[in-house]
Amino acid sequence: MEEVKLGTLTDRKIGYGIVQPGASVPNGVPVIKVNNIISGLRCKKDLESTSLENDAKYKRTKLLGGELLISVVGTIGKTAIVPKSFAGCNLVRATCLIDIKDELLTSWVKYYIDSPKGQHYIHENLNTTVQPTLNVKSLVEMPIPMYSSEYMDKVVSILKSLDDKIEVNRKINENLEQQAQALFKSWFVDFEPFKNGEFVESELGMIPKGWRVYNLSEFLPVITGKKDANVAKGGAYPFFSCSQDFGWTDDYSFDGNAILVAGNGDFNVKMYNGKFEAYQRTYVLIPYNPQYTAWLFYAVKYHLNEITSAARGSVIKFITKGNLADFRFPAPSNIVKAEIIEKFDYIRRMVASNERESRRLATLRDTLLPKLMSGELKVNEVKI
Numbered sequence: 001m002e003e004v005k006l007g008t009l010t011d012r013k014i015g016y017g018i019v020q021p022g023a024s025v026p027n028g029v030p031v032i033k034v035n036n037i038i039s040g041l042r043c044k045k046d047l048e049s050t051s052l053e054n055d056a057k058y059k060r061t062k063l064l065g066g067e068l069l070i071s072v073v074g075t076i077g078k079t080a081i082v083p084k085s086f087a088g089c090n091l092v093r094a095t096c097l098i099d100i101k102d103e104l105l106t107s108w109v110k111y112y113i114d115s116p117k118g119q120h121y122i123h124e125n126l127n128t129t130v131q132p133t134l135n136v137k138s139l140v141e142m143p144i145p146m147y148s149s150e151y152m153d154k155v156v157s158i159l160k161s162l163d164d165k166i167e168v169n170r171k172i173n174e175n176l177e178q179q180a181q182a183l184f185k186s187w188f189v190d191f192e193p194f195k196n197g198e199f200v201e202s203e204l205g206m207i208p209k210g211w212r213v214y215n216l217s218e219f220l221p222v223i224t225g226k227k228d229a230n231v232a233k234g235g236a237y238p239f240f241s242c243s244q245d246f247g248w249t250d251d252y253s254f255d256g257n258a259i260l261v262a263g264n265g266d267f268n269v270k271m272y273n274g275k276f277e278a279y280q281r282t283y284v285l286i287p288y289n290p291q292y293t294a295w296l297f298y299a300v301k302y303h304l305n306e307i308t309s310a311a312r313g314s315v316i317k318f319i320t321k322g323n324l325a326d327f328r329f330p331a332p333s334n335i336v337k338a339e340i341i342e343k344f345d346y347i348r349r350m351v352a353s354n355e356r357e358s359r360r361l362a363t364l365r366d367t368l369l370p371k372l373m374s375g376e377l378k379v380n381e382v383k384i
Contacts, residue, residue, distance in 0.1 A: 001147055001375055006109065007140035012099040014139050016072060017061045017091025024048035029055035030089045032063075034071040037080045037095065044086055061091045068098040068106050070113060072134040077122045079110050096139060104149065107156045112144055115373045145373065154379040155372045162365040169354040180347045184298045187340050188331065207330045217325035219296055220287040224263075224321060225278030226253070238272065241279040249277045259285040259297045264318035267308045269301045273352065283324055294348035295341050299329060 007014060021031050028049030036047060055062070065084035071077065073094035082089075091097060100106045112118045125138040146152075186192045191199075194208040202213050216222075225240070235248035242262035252275040262268045263281040271293070278284050285300070287293050300307070307327050311317040332338050371377035 001145050003143040003145055005140065006098070006142040006144050009100050009105055009109065009144065010098060011101045012060065012097065014096060014098055014136055015060055016093050016096050016136065018050055018054050018058045019093045021048075021050040021054055021092050025051050028052065030086075031092050032069060032082075032086070032089055032095060033092050034074050034078065034094045037069055037071050037078050038075060041080050041083055041086060044089065047089065050090065055090050058090055061097045063087060063089045063091070063097075066103065066106065068100060068110050070096050070098060070134075070139070072096045072136075072139075073131065076126065076132060076134050077113065077119050079113050081106060081110060096134075096136065098139070104153055104156060107160065108152045109144055111156065111159050111369060112373055113142075115369045117370060117373065118142075145375075147375065151375075151379065158372065158379065158382050159365055159369065162361045162368075166358045166361050169358045173351045173354050176347050176351050180298050180344060181302060183340070183343060183347075184302050188299065188329065189302070202330065204328065204330055208332075210333055211330050212333050213328050213330050215325065216285075216296075216300070216327045216329070219289070219292055220259075220285045222321045222325045223254075223284045223286075225280050225282040225284065227280045237274075238276045239279065240272070240276060240282050242266075242281050252277050254278065254284055254286065256286050257290060257293050259287075259293065259300060261285065261300065261304075261324060263320075264311075264313070264316050267304060267311075267317075267319070269297070269304055271297050271348065271352075281318060283321065285324070291341060291345065292335070294344040295335075297348065298344055300324075303327065303329060 018031060026049070028051050030044050030047035031050050032041065032047060039046075063082050063086055065082050065087040067082045068079060069082060069091065070079050071094060098106075098109065100109060113122070121142055122134055122138075125134065127133045127135055147155075191208055198209040199206040200209050200211075202211075204213055207213070235250040237249050237252040239247045239249045240260055242265050254277070255275045257273040258271065258276075260270050260272055260278065261283040263283050285296070287296055307323055308317070308319055310323050311319050335341065368377065368382060372379070372382075
């Protein structure tokens with residue numbers, strides 16, 4: 001094994017993107033930001049755009065596809081390889097371009113940067129004068145371990161096979177979630193299975209006979225998370241905030257199959273099964289009857305825009321417990337006998353199974369990564 005400086009492997013000079021991309025403009029050039037790297041580069045439509053004039057000033061970071069990107073401001077050290085479909089995009093100042101023509105080396109460098117040793121180098125070399133930033137010079141001089149092409153190829157193949165399976169599971173779950181939303185709309189919004197039946201008047205308009213309008217609070221309590229976050233690094237249980245999984249804690253207040261609603265900022269809804277704690281403005285919904293959980297999750301998810309339309313706040317929009325508890329929607333009077341409930345539960349069980357497998361694969365990848373990168377573990381010893 002030998003070490004080389006990262007800057008010696010690149011085709012173009014390592015550099016950051018557009019310093020002032022401005023507000024997103026129609027028909028502009030899509031630009032990749034840190035949050036895009038974190039969430040995954042899946043669709044160009046997810047990107048904001050800068051003007052053609054801004055893009056023209058930064059031809060040095062114009063993307064062709066296949067380049068390695070790394071975040072250097074804010075959440076530092078996150079990486080992504082640019083899909084070919086993102087050719088023509090550009091970057092912002094908080095991201096850096098690492099253009100290595102060899103695909104194997106690109107993947108090898110990505111996995112090394114993702115490894116504990118690579119992350120340690122990054123955080124040891126941060127400039128913290130104003131805000132934490134990783135300088136280009138530190139990236140250029142970053143030592144990269146090099147082995148034989150055969151060894152690096154096998155390591156990349158092993159790690160990539162795990163990432164590919166995780167991505168397959170994500171796509172399957174995305175499709176399942178779309179099916180569930182379509183099913184909910186068909187049944188509880190468009191009433192398609194009941195088109196030929198009798199309808200009656202309600203406060204929400206015409207609904208099938210035998211249905212009534214419910215408050216969400218009839219199915220579950222709306223509970224708020226803690227005001228004070230006491231997050232323990234490496235704790236045993238997830239700690240959720242409105243923006244994302246906030247961290248980990250050794251304490252927990254909730255244990256069960258719960259619906260979590262982010263009550264401010266970018267409103268969103270997710271499900272979690274197990275022990276956890278939640279931060280203020282994260283609302284926890286645990287149905288009185290567990291068999292309703294999946295159905296109510298899709299109900300809240302589908303109607304989230306309606307629920308949050310009553311949001312308050314001039315700077316950061318937020319919803320109250322009442323906005324959730326008092327939300328009204330139609331359902332069969334004897335909902336427990338509606339076979340549709342089981343269909344939603346089946347979809348969620350499939351999604352949860354794929355998520356569990358992906359977490360297991362991610363743990364396996366993260367365990368193998370430092371051992372394979374250091375040569376401690378031989379590739380023929382790895383069984384997946």
